[in-house]
Amino acid sequence: MIVSPALGRGTRAAPETDGAAAVTPEPVKSFMRILSQSSKLGNPRAWAYIEWQHGGSNCFIGRRFELLGSGLSLFAKKLIGVTTAVAVVGALLGLYVAGWATSFPKEVSASAAPASSAGANLTLETVAAVGAKYSSHPSWVSYLVRTGGRWQRTTDFKLPANSVVSVTIYQFDSPTGLRNPFMSQVQGTVGAGAMLDGKPFNAIPPEEASHTFAIPELGVFVPLAGVPEEAKHPCEEAPCEPSTTDHRTITFSFRTGNKGRYRWQCFVPCAAGWYFGNGGPMQTLGYMDGFIDVV
Amino acid sequence: MSSRSEPVAEPNHARRFGLIWLAATVVATPLVILLIGPIMPPGKATEQAAGQVTDNTVLLGMATPVLLLVVLYLAYAMICFRQPKGAVLEGPAIRGDARVQTTWLIVTSALVLSLAVYGTLRLLSDDGAGSGSGPTPLTTPKGPKLPVQVIGQQWAFTYRYPTYGGVEVPHLVIPKGKMIELHVTSLDVIHSFWSRQLGVKADANPQVDNIAFVEANRVGAFDVRCAELCGLWHGEMFDHGRVVTPAEFETWIHQAQVTYGPATKALPPYSTTYLPEPTRRGG
Numbered sequence: 001m002i003v004s005p006a007l008g009r010g011t012r013a014a015p016e017t018d019g020a021a022a023v024t025p026e027p028v029k030s031f032m033r034i035l036s037q038s039s040k041l042g043n044p045r046a047w048a049y050i051e052w053q054h055g056g057s058n059c060f061i062g063r064r065f066e067l068l069g070s071g072l073s074l075f076a077k078k079l080i081g082v083t084t085a086v087a088v089v090g091a092l093l094g095l096y097v098a099g100w101a102t103s104f105p106k107e108v109s110a111s112a113a114p115a116s117s118a119g120a121n122l123t124l125e126t127v128a129a130v131g132a133k134y135s136s137h138p139s140w141v142s143y144l145v146r147t148g149g150r151w152q153r154t155t156d157f158k159l160p161a162n163s164v165v166s167v168t169i170y171q172f173d174s175p176t177g178l179r180n181p182f183m184s185q186v187q188g189t190v191g192a193g194a195m196l197d198g199k200p201f202n203a204i205p206p207e208e209a210s211h212t213f214a215i216p217e218l219g220v221f222v223p224l225a226g227v228p229e230e231a232k233h234p235c236e237e238a239p240c241e242p243s244t245t246d247h248r249t250i251t252f253s254f255r256t257g258n259k260g261r262y263r264w265q266c267f268v269p270c271a272a273g274w275y276f277g278n279g280g281p282m283q284t285l286g287y288m289d290g291f292i293d294v295v
Numbered sequence: 296m297s298s299r300s301e302p303v304a305e306p307n308h309a310r311r312f313g314l315i316w317l318a319a320t321v322v323a324t325p326l327v328i329l330l331i332g333p334i335m336p337p338g339k340a341t342e343q344a345a346g347q348v349t350d351n352t353v354l355l356g357m358a359t360p361v362l363l364l365v366v367l368y369l370a371y372a373m374i375c376f377r378q379p380k381g382a383v384l385e386g387p388a389i390r391g392d393a394r395v396q397t398t399w400l401i402v403t404s405a406l407v408l409s410l411a412v413y414g415t416l417r418l419l420s421d422d423g424a425g426s427g428s429g430p431t432p433l434t435t436p437k438g439p440k441l442p443v444q445v446i447g448q449q450w451a452f453t454y455r456y457p458t459y460g461g462v463e464v465p466h467l468v469i470p471k472g473k474m475i476e477l478h479v480t481s482l483d484v485i486h487s488f489w490s491r492q493l494g495v496k497a498d499a500n501p502q503v504d505n506i507a508f509v510e511a512n513r514v515g516a517f518d519v520r521c522a523e524l525c526g527l528w529h530g531e532m533f534d535h536g537r538v539v540t541p542a543e544f545e546t547w548i549h550q551a552q553v554t555y556g557p558a559t560k561a562l563p564p565y566s567t568t569y570l571p572e573p574t575r576r577g578g
Contacts, residue, residue: 179482179571180446182453182463185558203557216451216534219465263531265450269483276483276571278449283527 119164119253122157126211126224128173130287131237140281141173141211141270143288144238151239155290161259164190167222171248172240173210175226176270176277181206183267186252188219194252196225210248212267215292220254221267256294265289312371319367320360328356337491340517340538342510343425344494350417350424357406427479427488427497427505430567436508440476443469444565447479447486447499450528452519457565462552467519467536470544471511479505480568487523490536496522504567511538 072080123146130142134153144151159165178184184206186194193202203223210226225248227234235245242249266288269277281287332352339345378384417424421436444455445467455463469475479488479497486499488507492515497507514537521532539547552559563569 180448180453181561181563182465182555182558184561185555187465187558203561206561216465216531221465263528265528267448267451278483278526282449285527289527 119166120160122159122165122167123170124167124213125151125170125238125240125242125247126173127235127238127240129237130281131239134238135287137280137287138237139272140284140287141272142238142281142286143211143266143290153238153286155264155286155288156293157290158293158295159256161256161294163256164253165256166253167213167251169213169222169224169250170240170242171210171224171227171250172235172245173226173270174229174231174234175208175210176268178206178209178212178223178267179269180267183212183214183221184209184223185221186223187221188215188254189222190253190255194222194250197249209268211270211288213250213264214267215254215262215264217262218254218257220264222250222252224248224250256292259294262292262294263289264292308371308375312368315371316360316364316367319363323363324356324359327359328352331355337494340492340511340513340515341425341494342512343422343508344492345512346417346420346422346424347494350414353413354410357410361406422474422508422510423506425494425496425507425509427507430504430506432506432508435476436474436510438474440474440508441470442476442478443467444567445477445479445488445497445499446569447481447483447488447521447525449483449526450521450532452486452488452521452532452534455562455565456548459548460552460559461562461565462548462555462559463562464551464555466534468544468547469509469511469536469538470541471514471538473541474508474510477507477509478567479507481571482569483571484525485523486521486525486532488519489522490517490519492517493536498523501571502568514538514540 125144125146127142127144129139130137130144130153132138134144135142142153143155144153145155145157146152185203186192186201193200195201196204204225206223208225209223211224212221213224214221227246227248231246233244233246235241235247240247266282269282270288271277271280271282274280274282282289285291332348332355335348335351335355337344337347339348376386418426418428419434421434423432423434442457444457446453446455446463451465452467453463453465454467455461477488477495477497479499480503481499481501483501485501487496488499489496493509493511495507495509497505499505517536517538519534519536521529523529525532
């Protein structure tokens with residue numbers, strides 16, 4: 001007898017417990033009867049006998065499946081099942097997390113500078129609220145970059161190596177104040193200074209800072225002065241256009257140096273509503289932090 | 296094939312294994328100390344780092360006999376207690392052995408307690424073994440010290456020199472051969488100032504002045520990393536510092552006072568801690 005009713009309850013096949021040969025090829029007629037019976041019982045041996053039905057070259061596979069199906073204890077089968085399930089769920093979770101963690105905004109290349117000056121131009125704006133058009137977090141503070149004549153929310157920039165990058169930042173947010181006044185001084189730029197609304201400066205009062213543009217590894221720190229609270233035409237939500245709303249314009253240049261990936265960030269705790277202003281957009285790529293790929 | 300009805304004359308495994316272990320320990324421990332000890336981290340760039348090399352070597356020396364005990368016994372058991380091919384045998388029943396258990400308890404307790412005493416004594420040394428010793432260290436090194444404040448913030452360390460007009464700089468520079476008194480604090484969340492080459496690691500907590508001492512005995516560069524998970528850019532919160540000669544240090548610090556003059560004017564008066572302001576965001 002090959003199939004025992006006990007198989008359906010997850011116990012070993014009778015022939016095995018008896019020490020007899022576990023697998024014996026049988027004529028197809030006989031097999032069909034057994035298959036039907038064992039399927040009703042949920043017998044894993046059914047797979048083995050499907051192979052036997054084809055006979056000949058598939059016999060080995062059938063035998064192997066037979067051994068896998070009946071040679072394991074119930075505990076081992078459960079263990080394999082649970083392990084497989086955990087592995088599958090873990091893999092799915094891992095894929096989800098990996099997908100989420102790598103779903104950064106698209107990288108934007110800086111526009112080429114005029115032929116007269118080697119390097120690149122980077123035009124950015126900082127807004128108090130990024131708006132529903134750009135993010136599922138419309139109230140978050142954010143940087144935007146000008147590319148193709150439009151504002152785009154990304155903080156991943158590609159810049160040429162060993163070149164001078166001219167940066168223009170239209171700053172539409174009001175002041176928050178620096179946590180560390182040390183960042184109120186312009187550092188690491190070409191000429192050790194910058195321009196604020198067309199006037200040169202090398203430091204601002206720390207309490208007037210709205211944001212900073214800083215690349216710590218390159219030693220670049222530029223404070224961005226805020227739009228006064230009493231501004232008549234503030235921009236509440238992105239995209240903000242310099243031609244229609246009150247803003248500050250900051251321009252400066254810095255050298256990129258060697259190829260590599262550099263992070264940049266804002267050092268002002270500007271995340272409204274978050275603990276000490278450093279959560280949310282300050283802790284999420286694509287808003288107040290990002291990478292600069294120097295290629 | 297042997298069976299339970301035919302007892303086999305077993306050698307005295309305990310004595311035999313004990314001798315093997317003793318011989319291996321006598322040979323291996325000095326070798327490990329002599330060969331691996333000198334290359335133990337974190338190197339000898341500072342007095343504190345050199346002390347940690349000694350500490351790690353002591354640990355290694357004490358761990359070697361334990362490691363040998365485990366590994367050799369595993370090998371011994373695999374060789375001598377291997378089941379004969381084709382046999383299905385059960386080994387003799389193992390009962391508790393008071394001598395073995397007592398010896399094990401005494402030896403392991405002695406090892407752990409002696410290391411605890413050793414570690415405590417090292418931490419009570421004048422320089423605190425390079426660790427953060429809190430705002431009021433139990434002991435402090437004798438002689439003049441150069442105070443340097445380490446300020447952690449998301450996500451960079453900056454450094455302030457109170458005896459040089461309170462100038463703040465983005466990279467740490469210290470003179471060789473001078474005891475440095477590091478005052479480690481934070482402006483926001485918990486960070487940890489860690490320089491492997493300097494042999495210094497001290498938590499940077501907001502509102503806390505955590506003091507650590509370090510004295511460099513050779514010029515060169517060193518790394519600084521944050522060793523406390525502190526947010527998005529924690530993994531990027533690293534920096535490079537330099538140990539320079541005292542003359543170079545004087546030149547550098549005076550240049551820094553000029554370079555960072557505008558920022559220094561904006562800084563609050565030097566304090567061992569700072570309030571994490573502003574806590575609001577303008578509007």
